[in-house]
Amino acid sequence: MLKIDNLQVSYGNIKAIKGISLEVNEGEIVTLIGSNGAGKSTTLRAISGLLKPRGGSITFLGERIDGLEGHDVVKKGITHSPEGRRIFPRMTVEENLDLGAFLRNDKAAIAEDKERVLELFPRLRERISQKSGTMSGGEQQMLAVARALMGQPKLLIMDEPSMGLAPVLVDLIFETILKINKQGTTILLVEQNALAALSVANRGYVLESGVIKMSGNAKDLQSDPEVTKAYLGG
Amino acid sequence: TSADAATKTLVISSDLPLQGSSFDSNDSTNKAIELYLKSIKYKAGKYTVSFKKYDDATAAAGSWDAAKCAANAQAHVANKNEVAVMGTYNSGCAKIIVPVLNQDPKGPMLMVSDANTNPGLTKAWNPGEPDVYYPNGVRNYARVCTTDDNQGSAAAQFAKSIGIKKVYVLNDTQTYGQGVAQAFTTEAKKLGLTVLSSGVAGDGWDAKQSDYTALFTKIKALEPEMVYIGGIFDNNGGQLVKDKVNVLGDNTAVKMMGPDGFTGYPDLNKMPEAQGMYLTFAGLSTDLLLANDPKGAGASFVKNYKKAYGKDPVGSYPLYGVAAVQVILAAIAKSDGTRKGVNNAVFSGSGISIPAKQSVLGKELKISTLSGDTLAKDITVEVIKNNDETTLKAWTVK
Amino acid sequence: MSSILSAENITVEFGGLVAVNDVSFDIPEKGIVSLIGPNGAGKTTFFNILTGLYKPTSGHVMYDGQEITALVPHKIAAAGVARTFQNIRLFGSMTAEENVMVAMHSHLKASLATTILGLPSQRREERAAHEEARALLEFVGIGKTAGEFARNLSYGDQRRLEVARALALRPKVLLLDEPTAGMNPQESSVFVDFVHRIRDEKGISILLIEHDMAVVMKVSERITVLDRGEKIAEGSPAEIKANPRVIEAYLGKGVGAGH
Amino acid sequence: MAISFLKRGEKKQKQSASARKWAISLTLIALAIWAFFTYFFDKTPDAVQSWFQVWLPPSTINESLVWVICALGLNIVVGYAGLLDLGFVAFWAFGGYTAGWFMSGFFHQVNIHFGSMSAKVIPGIHLSFWLVMIIAALIAGFFGIIIGAPTLRLKSDYLALVTLGFGEIIPQVFTNGENIGGFNLSNGTKGISPIDAIGVFGKRLGPFDLGWKFLIYFFLAACMVFVSLRIRGGRLGRAWLAIREDELAASMMGVPLMRTKLTAYAVGAFSGGIGGAVYATHVNGIFAERFNFSISIILLAMVVLGGMGNVWGVIIGALLMAWINATGLPAIGDTFNNTFHTAINFPSYNFLLFGGILVLMMLFKRDGILPEARLKMISHENDDEAANTGGH
């Protein structure tokens, strides 16, 4: 479904991604792990058109999407829930959710989806007309995830969705990931909580300093001693 | 050495703001001077002259700039062959340049202005004036236009003569406008008219403002018979005239009068709201020159100008610029070709006078050897009629 | 153990919303205590009260025997209550060293005049400040980055720099708001030792907000749990772990709490 | 650890050594310029003299220094403390009028002379230039605080507006100041001129002593540079930077916001006042018309164009723009016309050229001629290929 080939991305003169290749197949959950500054978020930003790659190609459903504007990438069916929440702080929770469905026109289905995500995060329903910028960190994170779910994408990209969430909610997030995956959404997941990520994923890639160091079946990675030592705190 | 001097080309210069809102007028002045010099083959007596233009405005300021004036003053002195300056346009700029030229070690160097009307430059006005501008003790500044005080007084006298009893005075808050407005106010009070505005020079109108209807609504409530607007047309005068008529009615109902800052603007004359407006003018305006004396020096000059550049000079100052140059040339002709000599020619002996036949201003132009002012105190009272300035009567200041 | 910072009956309202409801709490001298609770429980708000950023609707904050409720934030900071932020707030285009030195503002005595004249006393003071900043950066383990701009540091280093900057205030109390967010489990476990070092080597009391239970349980001497603005439990890590109310409202039992 | 201290120490020493080198070489250049214009200029061939008159007249050099002094002041407010000030012209006006009041015959009712070098003894207040300089700085600094005080609770753009407001009010007060309740504050649009001459070592500087004036203006500008650099490196400078970066975090780190911001205003205004007084002596008069919004904007452009926060950059920016404005544009125009025998009316294109220079500079060298290191980093981190990335 998504195929990245020899991708290179730089910030000014700093090379952040030095030629990585990876693949996400339809119906999969793929996770990308690696320590701080490895280039995970950079890769995701390049996929969703926020960064222009310096080299390599990104293909989605057989079409080249590198070089497309961010909004055109979204039109192809990729939704990206970015690092650091990036909610619209001066808008209410409801307005944020509506923006998640900006490209959709099916009013009835949107209302249904909204109902669904509010069911998932009752706290958001409680605060439906609060300005989202005044919410607590974790509440904002819920909103960011909920907003991404409103997009009904073919491929959902999530950058550290569990950051700052209470343990109960972390569980909930991973359950949700599994659930929507079952309903047919392909997922590319970046997580610091590598153990949890690998436990839900089908496959994983380990990124280190802008290159892919290891890849394979999630189960295998989970039991790999090197991965355990470096990322799982084992 | 006089033969030697004769072979040397002497430079005369103009020092005018060539950017911003007075550009068209001053550009026209420079063109007129160039044309005039060409017509006399660049000769002044036995000397050959050439012409150099200085700009005392900057792009950033969009108008005259004090620092640019200071720089120009230095440049005039530093330019070895330069003997006299025609300018400046703004009195403030003259106040900066004159003292520098005055202290020129090879000078003093002569400056003759076409447009400075601030009285303080030549006569006692504010404390210390005019001596503060002549640290050397010798005069080096002359002008071919009359000062604000004369025009203001004449206007007040005229107002009384047509039976006005209550006036309201406005000024554009600038040096010139306040000057005439102040002179008008003082004279009007002396003549027993009721001045409805407060302050020595009346109320200010803010040229940056785009609307004067509120201002005139206030004035209307005081029921004046005449509004005197001291200032220049460029300071949003068009709008002022329009709004006066909008609120107070046309100029037969409540009269309106302005100084020569409003003369020479075809745009103004063509406004329906300007019809019937009185103007004073220190000398004869361009249009009148053509009408009064079609064969005179001024009239033929204007004709030549139109032939050379395809349009009339903008405003009345171009002719005054030429008149100032005539004074300078006469002084050069009379001199030994040095700065000091040229200046002496104006301020000593019989001084300079340009006979009516030659003067582009249509009448004899004589410069006072004591003050440097033109001796002509004649003011023309005009009225705008049929889209044109027409002479009503000549007025000699009492 | 006497307490260094204590909050008495704090209530905070935002419009109609009661974010913190009559919570009392104290930090013992040289203690390490934690504040946990579900998202939106009022933890960060409580921090903001302690540091003077928000003023409580009612209640008092006492520090070192004095009331500080009314003081402006910079005075509270200067008095020795330091904090880090949930969303990192470094001075991005200043170097790491400069970041630390900013926090020394209240200790330094140089005036405008002595600075301009460059009097020896001022220079001596600056030199000492540089050295102290260096030492603090070494202490938190990022001595190498002193000359780098804060925004260029990696996420984990930024978190450490925030701590170094807070320490430069020479605080008696240090408040840390989710310091391990965005660190991987490996780094988090290193962090636990670091917290102990701060307390042991510098004698600073520490209050921690954290969602990573592995960290909280290892580091805290006492834990307070907030839920919807109310204090629902308080006790040792073992007690809290076993408290059914806490488990229901906060901990859950799935993958998230698994390590 | 010891090693890194050593390195740092070395670096510091190197830095201060290079700063000293800068200072010494600049002083030497200044002295050379002074000597050249004071002693040798008249003896150079006419061609050289006229070249200078066209391309680099001494009065333009002096004027540029006035701009430098004011731009350095604004740089403290905008570049260091990050407070957008759109009304800096107000301080310039205060400084100018201080010179007008205390160095001329303006207050003709009284007759106070103190260390002044006026040519003739006329009534009025005539104080020594150096004293007036200090008074001007203090008056402007005082008003800096007055203006700063109500703005401190405001966020950046509201603050910009309030400063803009003061920048409009104060010149209008001077313009209408001929009669404020019967008191003549400023002589209105007629302005105050001439101003007393500057005295140095018992010598009265006349209109042609440009070399000496240059030396004095240079000295004052150098003082401003010195003060800027010193403060920047110290405790206060760091606090300003921190406030510029993140006000809230700064206050949580013990930086008193009000005091620190007010100091920035005061120090900035202080140099604005000096600049104003210097300006008055340079043009030998003070005129209310001059103090309009465009001055504030040009000053801001100088600071940004030169490289916000970098003293040397700001100096270059100020020198360059002042030169372009006063001499560059006309000189280029004249030379073009003379070389190609054209009669293009260049002054009428000046708005276009001036505007074009600003736009092109910003598009292609947006962080200024000599960018401050930190600024450079901010504005390029997301450049070109990363044109769409998220700013953090």
Added chain:
Amino acid sequence: MANKSYKARQVRRAIFERTFGIAILAMLSFWLIVNLIKAPSQFAEVTLIGLSNGVLYALIALGYTLVYGIIELINFAHGDLFMLGGLFSAHFIALWFHQTKSSPMGWLVFFLALISVMVFCAGVNVFIERFAYRRLRRAPKLAPLITAVGVSFMIQFVGLRWNGSGQKTWNSVLPHGSVMLGSVKLPYTTLISFAVTIPILIALTFIVTKTRQGKAMRATAQDQDASRLMGINVNGTIAFTFALGGALAGVAGLLFQQTRGLTSYNLGYQLGLIAFTSAVLGGIGNLQGAVLGAILIGLIQGLNDGLPIGLGQQWSQTVVFSILILLMVFKPAGLLGKQVTEKV
């Protein structure tokens, strides 16, 4: 105890602020009432004048605030665009279509001009955005600001060339005269200003608050990257905003030129300043705020200029800005802006 003194201080401060505020308001109302009693119909007329100037300012201020709202740029060139709009209208009506007086044909041309000037100014503004500001999206805030100053100079150059250095006066195709409401004169031109402006304001409010495009604008204003991730065409949205702002400046230019009958190359500076002030006064980025601020400034100016007891026009600028500064001190985020406490 210390807490009490804190509370007491809070209260004292609040009392002081309130008394001070009330004192100022009292002084203002006293001034107004004295004038009202002294000359009631003059008061009414002057108020109307202030209002009609206010709506004109509002049109320009809206353009300012729209652009500011979306990219936080103080667009100094906006006033000059308005000036250009006036010049375009003058040429369109008087020189290209030779209409110099009120007639059915004049009206027709007026409406043609309205559409053309909106398109013209929108086009110019979009062009400027594309080539001057777009490259500077990520640059420090002052870079686009200085660029705007440069653009302002360049537009003034165009104005200078097109209009000449002086001011030009033009005949209007709008009817002269006025209706009398009792003893109060209500000029037709004022009525027309209202008739054109009010529908435009309503339409604009609708676009920004109710449409998809408006939603995109508000999102883009808060976070461009996040907006991209929602599928919003950020460049398109910003261009659209500039087009809207330009069109408004065009309308203002036409109305000004037709009601005031004046063009001048440096007109944009002053009105731009007023518009900026209005926008900030109302709470920058807030549409209703901009309108409120503009009308308030129009009123203050009108009342100060036209009331029997007032400081007079030469102090207008000072009065406007003094009131502005006082207001800012009490309402630091503008009249309709909300002071947001930062959440950390």
